[in-house]
Amino acid sequence: MFFELPYWSKLKLRHNLDVMHVEKNVFDTLVGTILDIEGKTKDTIKARLDLERMGIRRGLWMNRDSDKARRDLAFFSMKPNDKKEFLKFVSSVKFPDGYASNIARCVNIDGGKFTGLKSHDCHVFMQRLLPVGIRHLLPEDVVKPIMLLSRFFSQLKAKTLRRTDMFQLRHDIVQVLCKFEMIFPPAFFTSMIHVMVHFPEEALLAGPVNYRWMYPIERLLGELKKSVRNRAKPEGSIIEAWVQYESLTFCGIEEEHPGTVSSAEDGEGHPGDQQSY
Known part of the structure; x- marks a missing residue:
C-alpha cells in the first residue's frame, strides 16, 4: 500500500520505528526464552519439531529415549536454581528515587517469571540489570551477544549521537543477530527482532530517538485516562x-x-x- 504513494521512492525515513515498543517486545522475547517462561518462551515444542523437520541443530531436537517425547532444557535457558538466583538478584536491586519503579514488585520467584513490567521497567532492565544478572548463570557464548545487545540500546538512546558511533552500531547489531541465529531457534526471530537492524540508519536520518519515541505520548495518555x-x-x-x-x-x-x-x-x-x- 505505501509503495503506491507517489513520494514513496524519494522518502528517506519510510518507517519511524518506535524504539520504546520494540525494546519492550525484544525484552519479553529474550527474557521469556532464557528464563523458559511458559507462554513467552520461543523455545516451544513446535519450534523443536521445526528443527527436526529442517534437519538442523540436532542438540535441540526432542528427546525420544522413552515412549514419550520430551523437551529438554536448552543450553541458552537457565536451570531452575539459576533462575531463582537471578530473580532474587533482581528483587534485591534498589534504584535511586525517580530512576525506575520498584521492579521487585514484578518479580515472582515461586512462579519463576516477571509480571506487570512496564515499558520503562524493561528499558532499565535491558540496559542495567540483564547484563549483570546473567553473567555467571549462562554460557559465555550466550552472554556475550546479550551484553552487546544491551550496549546497543544504551548507545542508541544517548542524548548526543555521533555518526561514527551509528556506523559502528549498524555493524554491531548485524553481528548480534548473526550470533543469535547460532544460539536460538528460528521461532525466536519475530518481526521485532529483525527491525532492530534499521535503528542506526533511522538515527542517522532523524537524530536521537528520545525526540521520536512514545514515552511522552504514553505519559499524556496515562494522565488522560486518570481523568x-x-x-x-x-x-x-x-x-x-x-x-x-x-x-x-x-x-x-x-x-x-x-x-x-x-x-x-x-x-x-x-x-x-x-x-x-
Missing part, C-alpha cells in the same frame, strides 16, 4: 477535565502576570508579555 470519571462516556470526561486544566492554567497565568492575557486583546499589554504567553 475519566464517567466510564460510560470516557470522551466527555476527558474533554471536561482538559477544559478545567486549561482554565486553571489560564487563571494562573493571569494571576501571576496581570495583563498578560486580558490586555493583549485591548492592545495595552507589553510585547514581551504577549510573547511570553
Whole structure:
C-alpha cells in the first residue's frame, strides 16, 4: 500500500520505528526464552519439531529415549536454581528515587517469571540489570551477544549521537543477530527482532530517538485516562477535565502576570508579555 504513494521512492525515513515498543517486545522475547517462561518462551515444542523437520541443530531436537517425547532444557535457558538466583538478584536491586519503579514488585520467584513490567521497567532492565544478572548463570557464548545487545540500546538512546558511533552500531547489531541465529531457534526471530537492524540508519536520518519515541505520548495518555470519571462516556470526561486544566492554567497565568492575557486583546499589554504567553 505505501509503495503506491507517489513520494514513496524519494522518502528517506519510510518507517519511524518506535524504539520504546520494540525494546519492550525484544525484552519479553529474550527474557521469556532464557528464563523458559511458559507462554513467552520461543523455545516451544513446535519450534523443536521445526528443527527436526529442517534437519538442523540436532542438540535441540526432542528427546525420544522413552515412549514419550520430551523437551529438554536448552543450553541458552537457565536451570531452575539459576533462575531463582537471578530473580532474587533482581528483587534485591534498589534504584535511586525517580530512576525506575520498584521492579521487585514484578518479580515472582515461586512462579519463576516477571509480571506487570512496564515499558520503562524493561528499558532499565535491558540496559542495567540483564547484563549483570546473567553473567555467571549462562554460557559465555550466550552472554556475550546479550551484553552487546544491551550496549546497543544504551548507545542508541544517548542524548548526543555521533555518526561514527551509528556506523559502528549498524555493524554491531548485524553481528548480534548473526550470533543469535547460532544460539536460538528460528521461532525466536519475530518481526521485532529483525527491525532492530534499521535503528542506526533511522538515527542517522532523524537524530536521537528520545525526540521520536512514545514515552511522552504514553505519559499524556496515562494522565488522560486518570481523568475519566464517567466510564460510560470516557470522551466527555476527558474533554471536561482538559477544559478545567486549561482554565486553571489560564487563571494562573493571569494571576501571576496581570495583563498578560486580558490586555493583549485591548492592545495595552507589553510585547514581551504577549510573547511570553
